[in-house]
Amino acid sequence: MHNCCPSQRQVNGLNNVLNRHPWWRDAVIYQVYVRSFLDSTGDGIGDLAGVRAGLPYLKKLGVDGIWLSPFYPSPQHDHGYDVAGYCDVDPLFGDLAEFDLLTAAARRLGMKVLLDIVPNHCSDEHPWFRQALAAAPGSRERGRFHFADGRGPDGSEPPNNWHSMFGGPAWTRVTEADGRPGQWYLHMFAPEQPDWNWRTPEVAAEFDQVLRFWLDRGVDGFRVDVAAGLFKHPELPDSPDPEADARTRDSVNPLAWNQPEVHDVWRHWRAVCEEYTARDGRERLLVGEVSVPTARDHALYVRPDELHQAFFFDLLSAPWNADAFRKVIGEAMQDIAGTGSTVTWVLNNHDQVRTVTRYGEPTPEGSGLGAARARAAALLMLALPGAAYIYQGEELGLPEVVDLPDDVLTDPIFRRTGSRARIRDGCRVPLPWSGQASPFGFTSGAEGARPWLPQPDYFAEYATDRALADTRSFWHLYRDGLQLRSRLPQLGDGALEWLDTPPGVLGFVRGDGLNRGDGLVCAVNFGTAPTPAPVSGTPLLASGPCPAGVLPGSTAAWWINDL
Numbered sequence: 227m228h229n230c231c232p233s234q235r236q237v238n239g240l241n242n243v244l245n246r247h248p249w250w251r252d253a254v255i256y257q258v259y260v261r262s263f264l265d266s267t268g269d270g271i272g273d274l275a276g277v278r279a280g281l282p283y284l285k286k287l288g289v290d291g292i293w294l295s296p297f298y299p300s301p302q303h304d305h306g307y308d309v310a311g312y313c314d315v316d317p318l319f320g321d322l323a324e325f326d327l328l329t330a331a332a333r334r335l336g337m338k339v340l341l342d343i344v345p346n347h348c349s350d351e352h353p354w355f356r357q358a359l360a361a362a363p364g365s366r367e368r369g370r371f372h373f374a375d376g377r378g379p380d381g382s383e384p385p386n387n388w389h390s391m392f393g394g395p396a397w398t399r400v401t402e403a404d405g406r407p408g409q410w411y412l413h414m415f416a417p418e419q420p421d422w423n424w425r426t427p428e429v430a431a432e433f434d435q436v437l438r439f440w441l442d443r444g445v446d447g448f449r450v451d452v453a454a455g456l457f458k459h460p461e462l463p464d465s466p467d468p469e470a471d472a473r474t475r476d477s478v479n480p481l482a483w484n485q486p487e488v489h490d491v492w493r494h495w496r497a498v499c500e501e502y503t504a505r506d507g508r509e510r511l512l513v514g515e516v517s518v519p520t521a522r523d524h525a526l527y528v529r530p531d532e533l534h535q536a537f538f539f540d541l542l543s544a545p546w547n548a549d550a551f552r553k554v555i556g557e558a559m560q561d562i563a564g565t566g567s568t569v570t571w572v573l574n575n576h577d578q579v580r581t582v583t584r585y586g587e588p589t590p591e592g593s594g595l596g597a598a599r600a601r602a603a604a605l606l607m608l609a610l611p612g613a614a615y616i617y618q619g620e621e622l623g624l625p626e627v628v629d630l631p632d633d634v635l636t637d638p639i640f641r642r643t644g645s646r647a648r649i650r651d652g653c654r655v656p657l658p659w660s661g662q663a664s665p666f667g668f669t670s671g672a673e674g675a676r677p678w679l680p681q682p683d684y685f686a687e688y689a690t691d692r693a694l695a696d697t698r699s700f701w702h703l704y705r706d707g708l709q710l711r712s713r714l715p716q717l718g719d720g721a722l723e724w725l726d727t728p729p730g731v732l733g734f735v736r737g738d739g740l741n742r743g744d745g746l747v748c749a750v751n752f753g754t755a756p757t758p759a760p761v762s763g764t765p766l767l768a769s770g771p772c773p774a775g776v777l778p779g780s781t782a783a784w785w786i787n788d789l
């Protein structure tokens with residue numbers, strides 16, 4: 227019999243659809259770099275079962291969900307950002323059954339699960355790329371990638387002057403079936419990561435299936451890798467400034483990045499997410515890794531029918547300086563929050579030098595100054611309107627490991643730059659959980675089991691068991707900040723109002739629609755000398771010792787306003 231009354235589930239779903247405050251707008255997500263989180267099998271490499279075992283720890287920390295770095299079948303030339311199969315789990319990390327257990331456990335704890343989807347490129351071991359290598363120039367198989375003839379009389383020069391983001395040319399020449407040197411293929415990253423040709427409808431259709439595969443398995447959304455990539459200028463012409471392309475790791479080549487067609491893909495993916503939301507009322511999220519020149523360009527990616535959010539990296543790249551922070555925060559609020567989306571703040575991730583080291587002196591153990599600033603930056607980020615992402619180990623105050631020996635480095639950038647750029651291994655060293663010596667509880671293997679990157683002895687000081695036991699630790703600061711964030715409506719979605727502060731100090735009030743007197747004030751002293759606090763009372767929370775009425779150097783604090 228047809229029942230005309232909606233079930234409770236349908237009502238909840240409808241309410242959620244109509245709810246104008248979707249969870250992602252001010253969520254705090256924890257980035258799990260799976261291979262370095264927790265190893266359940268003893269092979270020295272973190273895995274999905276390890277992530278499941280760590281969920282209660284993350285729940286206690288108070289994050290709303292996790293983003294899992296790629297765990298798909300991959301030869302691991304770029305630690306999973308070279309995907310050989312998009313709808314499975316690499317045996318290194320577990321299997322689909324383990325993935326299901328992980329998402330079910332997260333759901334039980336009320337935590338969201340985001341996957342990392344890599345649509346710009348795949349692995350040279352992806353079956354379609356293997357078919358392309360075996361097929362002839364001009365074939366349908368080659369049309370799924372960017373194959374082109376070389377320049378020069380014998381085609382021995384690359385088809386254009388583009389540089390790979392990882393160093394060296396963006397083209398590699400193949401050997402054809404007859405054994406002769408043949409066409410070239412495009413890879414904006416490592417040669418093991420051929421770029422897809424999104425002008426071929428088959429590619430778009432394939433990614434539709436990938437999205438649906440994981441959405442059907444219950445994920446809450448995706449972090450989208452290289453979201454300003456995908457399309458290249460159709461004629462693949464020379465870059466106007468190849469020197470600039472080679473100098474920076476930013477996506478500056480205007481013919482290789484940020485092409486207008488990419489926005490159609492995000493509109494389509496958003497529609498797919500909305501389709502799932504309409505079915506069950508659960509909001510799905512697309513958060514893009516968007517590297518574009520200005521906050522205005524960035525804003526185009528988060529228009530209401532495109533990506534829900536995009537990481538705002540300008541905060542991460544701002545130097546420790548009140549004016550620089552104020553400028554980037556102001557631009558983000560004006561240009562991005564102006565689209566109706568919220569800003570997605572980030573201070574650390576698996577590609578960047580950790581804040582403790584970035585803001586401090588370059589010593590192996592990190593410096594006290596860097597740690598004080600990193601704590602202050604964390605409180606600042608957690609007080610800003612919008613979403614925030616915490617990279618694993620950030621909550622422990624881990625410094626970058628700056629002295630890894632050359633022979634253990636795995637980042638393709640190191641190889642591709644002739645061993646000049648030691649950039650991304652130092653923030654990927656496996657987490658310390660307990661104990662006095664490596665592996666610090668990271669791997670369940672027998673005594674002496676070796677994590678895939680060596681952990682320095684001083685990681686003992688940062689182990690999670692010590693952090694939890696010490697109320698002055700980074701961990702407690704993050705946990706207390708997250709607890710206040712979930713309790714105080716002032717810290718939710720909304721705007722911020724700048725305070726007049728002395729040079730070197732940043733201050734703002736949060737709390738839309740509240741009396742100013744109920745607002746939450748956050749202030750950061752970027753200098754080293756103390757300054758009068760903007761609010762006279764004792765702070766609710768401070769990143770370091772903070773007596774009433776004073777804001778010490780390299781310190782941030784939160785107060786309920788008494789202005």
Ligand code: NOJ
Pocket residue numbers: 304307344415451452515576577
């Ligand atoms: C961005 C990812 O964060 C990085 O780790 C990866 O190497 C590149 N995209 C290429 O996929």
